[in-house]
Amino acid sequence: MTFPNDETGQVLTEMQNAGIDLSIIHSVVFFQLFEKEEQARAMESYLKQKVPDMQVKVHPDQTPNVWDVDCTVNMLPDYDAITAQEAQFEQIAAKFDGYNDGWGIEV
Structure with a gap:
């Protein structure tokens, strides 16, 4: 299987x-x-309300003064599905002054 020549691919x-x-x-x-932690918690609260079954974890990043919101979705790791989900999270994070910073698979 071949993938597009970008970061996700x-x-x-x-x-x-x-x-x-x-x-x-x-x-x-x-x-x-x-x-800010308040921004991360606001996104966490929003997701728990909209998608109660999604695993959402807030924690301090390794970089000082940065907070992570890790959102776990059970899905096929299909290129189109991942890029669509990233775009959706980017839009949600932007509402709370954050941004999407990639993805990974728990193995």
């Missing part, structure tokens, strides 16, 4: 080359970053 290619089965459902974690 490169990550999927690396996962495929590492032997990860991309034809089954995985826990895909999307990372959002915020400058």
Whole structure:
């Protein structure tokens, strides 16, 4: 399977080359970053209200004064599905002055 030549495509290619089965459902974690804990908590609250089954974790980032919101979605790691989900999280994070910072698969 080949993927587009962008960051998401490169990550999927690396996962495929590492032997990860991309034809089954995985826990895909999307990372959002915020400058203030209140902003991160606001997104967490919003998601818990809109998507109560989604796993959402707020924690301090390794970078000082940055907060992470990790959103776990069980899905097929399909290129189009991942890019669409990233775009959706980007829009939500922007409402709370944050931004999407990529994704990964829990293996």
